[in-house]
Amino acid sequence: MANTPYPQSYYAASANAVTPRPVLQGEVETDVCVIGAGYTGLSSALFLLEHGFRVAVLEAAKVGFGASGRNGGQIVNGYSRDLETIARRYGPDKAQRLGEMSLEGGRIIRERVAKYNIACDLVDGGFFAAFTDKQVREMAHVKAHWETHGHSGLEMVSKAEVGRYVKSDRYVGGMIDKLGGHIHPLNLVLGEAAAVERLGGKIFEQSRVTGVDMGANPVVRTAKGSVVAKYVLVCGNAYLGNLLPKITDKMMPVSSQVMATEPLDPALIEEMLPANYCVEDANYVLDYYRRTADNRLLYGGGIGYGGQDPANLTGVIRPNMLKTFPQLANTKIEFAWSGNFALTLTRIPHMGKLADNVYFSHGDSGHGVTTTHLLGKILGEAVTGHSGRYDVWSSLQALPFPGGTTFRVPLTMLGAWWYGMRDKLGV
């Protein structure tokens, strides 16, 4: 396979030392074979190595090649659906269990950054920006409900106070999460990979898995080699392709675009984002942005159902950036890229088993920086025989997209158009 490079992103250009890893050749024997070196796979790998298991990770391209090395870098707590919606859909008991775990992903990131000394520009604090009074009321409702599950880091922000977090006249209020934050996502995943190797784990790059032979000791095959393991964890998320069609019909790759400006005058970016919190707005197709360590504005948004990139990567997000910060009209955009996340119909991650010893987790539906760290750990727990939390997650029913693989994209676009119109009309 050709040596797949990272996309030309700000992250790739500012990555800490990238160590090329070997291609899998011949047969390797191990306890656990992980497919995919993103946050989910490496979170499982770290947990298992810390618990004495031997681990081999197979990555089709490079560590962090997928969403984990391209995302907005926003540490957003909770899930893509709020806990009240989860309670309505799955019942209060399951919502209670998910509520107990809703801050753990962020904690895992902070613990690992400290424990493994990962340099990834970690900053605390996130702001959810509202365009309408209705969105403010919805945030207040989410806050009240989440507080019953123990979240004490949320505070409502009035219109007069918005300027403490973002100097833009687009918003009528919002909510902060002091336990949110932001990171350089590629440096986080590279640091996690280095920690895996320090603990004795093996990572093979340019080693796309082409098949998994199920059995008492499953065999995971690539073009040049194979791994014989006791357990397999499938963590390929939106980049899995058709490897395991049984699970991929319940998720759809969706692309989102991100760009980074040239470095701004520190006084200007400080005026725009005074608290250095990351910001995401409350629209259905949302904008998300933050300051980088070298004073760029990193701005994301836009959406491509099915994982298609638009011809012009900045076509949607640059005009949106200028609506938020008109003062950047003459600012150069130095980087623009896109990546795919995995969407499920319920917006709740899909976790389960393909066989007694072959587990999978994917579908964080756009809010995966924290969730993947949690769910990777829970896959690891299941392998160690502590399957209580795995049982909760795997019991949440995942539904196939209406329209199958042919019509799921147009049907989802229709739904998104409807919600987008509601946002535009403020209803």
Ligand SMILES: Cc1cc2nc3c(=O)[nH]c(=O)nc-3n(C[C@H](O)[C@H](O)[C@H](O)COP(=O)(O)OP(=O)(O)OC[C@H]3O[C@@H](n4cnc5c(N)ncnc54)[C@H](O)[C@@H]3O)c2cc1C
């Ligand atoms: C543009 C963008 C912006 C985002 N912004 C945010 C944000 O700000 N905050 C947030 O919370 N979430 C965000 N997300 C979502 C978040 O990045 C993802 O949920 C998360 O990174 C998914 O991690 P993962 O490990 O499950 O998958 P990935 O990081 O995609 O990793 C999967 C890996 O598996 C490999 N793979 C696939 N198939 C095979 C195979 N057959 N053999 C071997 N390897 C294989 C891939 O090459 C890839 O490296 C964003 C996503 C995108 C795309």
